Each structure stands twice: as structure tokens, then as C-alpha cells.
Amino acid sequence: MFTLGNMFVLMLLAAGCAWLWHNHGLREKALERVKRHCASLDLELLDENVAFKRLAFVHDGKxxxxxxxxxxFEFTVTGEQRHQGSITQFGAHSAHIELAPYPIQIQTPPSAHVVEMSQWRQEHKRWKP
Structure with missing residues (x-):
């Protein structure tokens, strides 16, 4: 027989499954936001994953x-070292992404072509009267 107690347990299980499904969707949104952020900073997101750390009370923008x-999550700049990062979300909205200090790769300009003066004079000889 289906009793009120059985119905309560069934509804409790359904609510738990719905909560887990909702959390999975929020994690996917956080992952997409982190991927875009890392791509904009030319960083590599390691393991293509974000992991739940905690549920906490955090100050919002107001x-x-x-x-x-x-x-x-973890990211790398050079491919040698792993650096930590975190993303805070209020529901489906991302509050902020925090990255641990990491080394910045400076793009050096290509070296200038150095020409020896004697070589240049040979190539640019002028006719002398």
C-alpha cells in the first residue's frame, strides 16, 4: 500500500535528484565562464574541469x-607549472574569477637584422668619378 510516509520519502528523493541536476547545470556554466576567461588571458585550463570547493556566504557587488x-580549477601559462584559480557564483551568475599569481610571458620582438658596415659598403658601392 502507498502511504503518506512513502510519498514523503519519494518526494524527498525527487527533490534531491532535482537539486543535483540543477547543481550540475550551474557547474557547466561555471566551466564555460572559466574557459572564456582563460582564453582571453591566453592561459590553458588544465583538465578542462572545475571542482566544487564549498558553499559559503560571500559579499556580492552591493x-x-x-x-x-x-x-x-587549475591553469598553466608555460605548461610546466600548475596554478590555482577559483570562480564564485551566485546562482547562475558568476561573481568573480580569482587567479593565483602566475608568471607572465613577455613576447620579445624579433631581433633586428645586424649588418656589418664593411658588408654594407661592399653592397652599396657607388661609382666614383
């Missing part, structure tokens, strides 16, 4: 404390 999900 200074109020709100419940937020914090996800962690």
Missing part, C-alpha cells in the same frame, strides 16, 4: 552577504 558556490 556589499550584502549571499549564499554562493565556489568552484576551483
Amino acid at each position: 556589499g550584502r552577504k549571499r549564499l554562493a558556490r565556489v568552484y576551483g
Whole structure:
């Protein structure tokens, strides 16, 4: 027989499954935001993954404390070292992305072609009267 207690347990399980499904969607949104952020800074997102770190009360842009999900991820600049990063989300909206200090690769301009003066004089001889 289907009792009220059985119905309560069934509804509790359905609510838990819906909550897990919703959290998975939020994690996917955080992953997409981190991928775009890393691409804009020319960083490589390692493991193509964000991992849930904690559920905490965090100050939002207006200074109020709100419940937020914090996800962690790892990135690299050179491919040799792993650096930590985190993204904070209030629901489906990303609050901010924080990156650990990392070395910046400076693009050096191609070296100028150096010409020896004697070689230049040979190539640019002028006819002398």
C-alpha cells in the first residue's frame, strides 16, 4: 500500500535528484565562464574541469552577504607549472574569477637584422668619378 510516509520519502528523493541536476547545470556554466576567461588571458585550463570547493556566504557587488558556490580549477601559462584559480557564483551568475599569481610571458620582438658596415659598403658601392 502507498502511504503518506512513502510519498514523503519519494518526494524527498525527487527533490534531491532535482537539486543535483540543477547543481550540475550551474557547474557547466561555471566551466564555460572559466574557459572564456582563460582564453582571453591566453592561459590553458588544465583538465578542462572545475571542482566544487564549498558553499559559503560571500559579499556580492552591493556589499550584502549571499549564499554562493565556489568552484576551483587549475591553469598553466608555460605548461610546466600548475596554478590555482577559483570562480564564485551566485546562482547562475558568476561573481568573480580569482587567479593565483602566475608568471607572465613577455613576447620579445624579433631581433633586428645586424649588418656589418664593411658588408654594407661592399653592397652599396657607388661609382666614383
